[in-house]
Every structure is written in structure tokens, then in C-alpha cells.
Amino acid sequence: MSTVKADYIRPVDFRNGRVDMTHGGGGRAMAQLIDELFAASFANEWLAQGNDGAVVQAPAGRLVIATDSHVVSPLFFPGGDIGCLSVHGTLNDVAMNGARPLYLAASFILEEGFPLADLKRIVESMAAASRDAGVPIVTGDTKVVEQGKGDGVFITTTGFGVVPPGVEISGNRARPGDAILVSGSIGDHGVAIMSLRENLSFETTIESDTAALHGLVAAMIEAVPTIRCLRDPTRGGLGTTLNEFARQSNVGMLIREAAIPVKPQVNAACEFLGLDPLYVANEGKLIAICPQQDAGRLLDVMRAHPRGADAAIIGEVVDDPHRFVQMETAFGGRRVVDWLTGEQLPRIC
Amino acid sequence: MCLAIPARIVEVLPNEECVVDVGGVRKRISLELVTGVVAGDYVIVHVGYALQRLDPDEAARTLALFAEAGAANDGASAEAA
């Protein structure tokens, strides 16, 4: 007869198991899931203590707090998943204030019936992203909703960072004459997602560009502390972000279509769908505005970094009380790059 | 008027379908509205269907017309006067 250890607890079945209401109930099942999955994957001193919050040393300087919810569908896509996306997204939001990210918090809303194998994949992806970034996930929460009330999993992440002294980066600081730079090709993430959406299918090698940019930002700020604005053009794309800056800073902009990096397949996919790459989401790119005289140096620093290899100067900030973002088309005419209206829908006509 | 793009047929499939390629992006579309197209041909694609084969000779001729229109303008102005 085989002997069973006295303190044996059946481990969570990550192969065939599914989320059920007990996982959010606050009882033993939930504690076990947190232990065996979240704490085990994120592995750090704070989670090991098992408290409801994390006690950290208050960092000196100005604290930056940023939060993001992630509802991407499908959950897994070429180049990433909702897990690493949620880590990168918040790290980037913190970084876009010029801050060095220090800690992350993550809360999950799980749908009853969601496969634990998929949850494990997502959590491990988050853990890897967190480790690669050097920013621990120190606390979190889990809730479960009934089947049909959620889309598998929703993740909210909150990030904390510190802005070095002397760094002033904000969307309202752009001035006429400043240079506008982008860190790489636009439209990759949105097209990667579209490729899986129901009713549209492509076979393309486009992968989401989801990536943590805080390393790139740190290098940029060190070399060019006079950077005025930073933002990552997520939903709404480059076009929307430039309009945001224009509105906040009360300026206009003039960009050149020929200077904007777009991968040929992203262009082709957008042609197929009748989308404008200017408005397609990015998850691993940033837009920077800096004084004209520092643009060359900033460009060099960006290109020297793996996350900015395809960086380019795409235009200038101009004086314009109407706050239009104008673009010189590759064709030679001029057009306005307006705010995105609603959600981009593929056209037939 | 309707969003339609020229695409290259990379593979003709059974059931009057094919795979087309535009700038490295591939899609399966229907050939039910055209006849006699082969891999390597270009077709105009609209809402998942090939509408017409693109004639490469005519395309070249059109591009040449553009170039001619834009070429040295001396002599042409006599017409306009």
C-alpha cells in the first residue's frame, strides 16, 4: 500500500482545471491558487510574506503613479499576450513621465470556466516581463465573476516610479520649433491583433511590438535632459497622441509622411482593411518632443538602444492657435491628421 | 469607389479560391467572378472576391502616359494659349 504524506495537499490542476467561483471566494482554494501560481511565478520577498499589501521604503523624490486596465481580445496574439502587455503598458506609462519604475501591483478579474492552463501561461508571461524589466509585482488581487460576465480575464496593473530631480516631462511643454521623434515603426500591434479578430484573417509575420521602454527612456533622459514630452501612442495611434500634445501645449504640428517608419506588411494590411496606420495602436513605441538643437543627439541615443533602432525625426511643432496637426503627404499635398473618430472600422467603400 | 486593391495570386486553390499577396500580407479570396487566372497574375480584390485581372501591359502603358504628361513641357503650352 502506498504511503501518503501527512501534509499532502492536492496541487492545483493547471493542465485541465478551470477557474471556478471558489478561486475568488477568499478561502482555501483562492489561497492555494495565489500560492501556487501568482506568488510562485512572481516570486519576491513581498509576496512571500503573504500580506494583503506590500510595505516598501518610500523612495526619495517625486513619486509617479500610473494605472492601466487590459481587456485585449484575443488574449494571446503574435508577439505577446494580455499578461506581458499589462506589465509593459504600465511600465511605459510610468516611464513616459520620465520616471524610473520601481514596483507594480496587479489585479485580476477571472471568468468562471477560464482554463487554468491559459491563466498559468499568462501569469508566467507577466513574471518574465517583470523579471526582464527588473520591476517586481509586489501585491495584487483576484476576483472571479460568473461565466458570461467576463471575457476570460481582465488585468489591471498599477505602477510606481520616481522622477529624477530636474526632469520635467509633460504633454503641455511642447513649444514651436521643437522636434518630434518616434522610436520606431508604427501600427505593428494593432495589425497583429486585427489578424486574429473574428472575420478577418491574414497570414502575416507582423508581431505585436509590446515592450518595456523604461530602459530606452532612461538613456534618452540621461543624454538629453531637455526632453519636453514623452508618450506611448497606444489606442488611437500616433495621430491621436500628436493631437493630445497639440491640445495640451496649445500648439500645432507639421509632420512628414515620408519620414514616418511603417513596416511594408503593416502598410499592406492597412490597405486591405482600409485603415490608416497613423491611428493604429502601438505597444512598444514612444513619441518624444525636444528642443530642435538637441534632436540630432536624441536620435543617435535612441538608435543606439535596441528599443529605438528605427527611431526617426518626423516633424516639428509649429505655432498654430487652431492646434492642427498637419502632414505633408508623400504625394506632395498637405492634409490634416485629425483626432480619431470612434473606433477604426474596416471599410468596404 | 469601393475599396479594392491589386493583389498577386500566389496559389490557386480548389473550389475557385486562391491565396493572394499584397506586400507580404496574404489572404484567401474567391475567384468565382473571374476566369483563366493563374498564379503570378494580379487581380483587383474587393470584399474577399477577385473582380478582374489586372493587365500588366496596360499598367505599363498607363505609367508611361503619366511620365509623358509630366515630361518636358516646352511645346505643349502652345495648345493652351
Add this chain to the structure above:
Amino acid sequence: MKYIDEFRDGEVARGIARRIGEEAQPGRTYNLMEFCGGHTHAISRYGIKDLLPANVNMIHGPGCPVCVLPIGRIDNAIQLASDNKAIVCTYADTMRVPASGGLSLMKAKARGADIRMIYSAVDALRIAQENPAREVVFFAIGFETTTPPTAIVIRQAKALGLKNFTVFCNHVLTPSAITHILESPEVRELGTVPLDGFIGPAHVSTVIGSQPYEYFAEEYQRPVVIAGFEPLDVMQAILMLVRQLNDGRAEVENEFTRAVTREGNEKAKSLVAEVFELRKSFEWRGLGEVPYSALRIKDAYADFDAERRFGITYRSVADNKACECGAILRGVKKPTDCKVFGTVCTPENPIGSCMVSSEGACAAHYTYGRFKDVKIKAAESPPAGVARSAAIPTEVR
């Protein structure tokens, strides 16, 4: 991308523009209508107007099937989903068109109506096969370019013996629309819309060929040049029209020879003729009732006709009084002539369909061109003593 990039070459464009500038006779105006919404979009997106001389005017025609779809037909589509509980499959373009009661397909969907966006007609067929217990209706819109695919799925549905699939047919015909514009009172009598020539639609013509336009050129003595979809095609077509007008010719010329022949696509035409027949009359938003301008499903395919299966009754709904889409679609007015343009009516909150579809004249102007209106305003000198910043309007919205 082959056959795309070469036709967008800016250098070549400037060459053609120079030619147009030289050949357009000073003291003469050339009023050209581009019928097709895709051309409207191309003209706006590439800033082609910037390259044309001042005496060449582009007037936007009603060639956007979304723009001319009457409110009442959208109401019918919404009813099919809300009242008849059918799964309504539609191309994305119609989702935001404002209908009655502050609704649109998008808003009805938000309230629980099962409305699904599809890319191709065949997706609707697939949804019908996957949901045998539900009625599935394909909201078919479009000009002659989009009609053949609808014909194909109806035939396929018949071959498959599908019992739950129907089509709500709103296909309309280009030549009828052009004739109607040429016959509209404004043109014939008042001369308010001088129309000297037409840029013929690109992809419609791949299907119907260049032959159907020969009638207008002859009857109305206006030149027609069928142009491809790319900006260089449009510019070349404008040059060809200017030349015809200078020569006093009124012919049908084909710039889009790489895809358009005189006969068009015989196979597609015969498939359409097998499934559809002409309606005596059909209402076009902005144009009113237009005779022999639309298609309905033939008796042989009656089982797949949503109008018959669901007993749809059409109720004509008037446009918002302030909306000038009707005049704009005929080329009688410009977007900026409309009192609500850019203020109450924006792409975010469209009042009329010209603003919804990105190929509608208003949306195209709003999105790509309205900064030019502002420059014109700024050029007017401010009243003496008023600071410059106060004289320039702070928002053009």
C-alpha cells in the same frame, strides 16, 4: 506594393499637375464631378486640390452607397435585429449611419441587437450555417462593384438549401445616379451646378465596363473619363477631361485600362442578372426617388429575400432640417455651406450620412481639408484695433 506605389509617385504627380496648369485655358472654368466616393477620398487624402489650378473645380458626387442609403432602410435593418431577432450581418461602413430615434446599427448593437460586422458576404453565409436555429440577414449595400459577391452567396445559399439565410438588398446602380444628377432641376434649368465633365468610377467600371457611360456622353454632351483609384490616375483623368473640353469633345475615355474594358466582367454581370432585377424606383438619400436605379431579388430566389420573408414595410424618413446632405450629394452645395458642418455635425456626432462615411464629402473635408477653410478666414484682415489673436477663431469645430 506593386500597382499601388507607382501610382502614388509625388514627382510624377507634380509633372501632371504642371501639364494641367498649362492646358487649362485661363478665363475658363472646368467643373468636374468625381462620382465615386473612393475618388473623393483619394482627392482629400492626397491633397490633390493643392496641385490643381484655381480654375479646375472638383465637385463631389453621390458615389458613396453608404451616403445615399435612406434612413428608412437602416431603420428596417435595425428592426430586423431588434424586433425580428435576426442576426444582421453588415459591412462596417453602415454601422454608424444615423437612423431614426437617435439610433444607428452601432447603437442598436450596444442595446443588445445581434448585429455583426463582416468583411465579406461569404462571412454572412458562414454565420447562417453556424447558427441554424437563428434567422440570419445579410444587409447588402453597394454599387455594381459589391453586387456580384451578393449574387454569389445567394446562389450558394440556394445550392446549400439554407432555410435561415436571407439578404436585405439595397444594391444601387451608378449610371442611373449620374443621369439623375444631370437631369436634376438645378442642372437643367437653373444652371446652379455647371457640370462640364465626369470622372467615372474605378471599380464599378471593372464590372460594368465603359460601355454604359457612352449614353451620357452622347445624350448630355459631357465627357466621361474612367479613372483608377490611385491619385495619379485621378490626376491623369483630370488632364484628359481638360483636353476633351478644350477640344470640344464629349467622349468616354478610359484611363483605367489596366482593369477596365468596354464590356467589363461578363461573368460577374451574368451572375448578377441571374439573381437580381431592376426596381421601378428606389429612394436615394438626398436625391429622392430615382427610377430604375436599384436592384431587388428575382422570384426564383424569393426564399432568400429578407423583404419577402419578414414582410418589411419601408417608411421614408426625412433628413434633419438643418442637414444639407441632399444638396451636397448633388454637388449643389459644399460642406462648408452647411450651417451645422463642423459644429453640431462632426464625424463623432454625424447628423447626415455625408459625415459618417469617410468618403462622404463632409467627412473627407472635415478630416483632411478644413484647415484650409481656416487659412482663408485668417487671410481676411481683422478689424482695425483688434489684436490678431482675438480676430482668429479659436476653434473651427
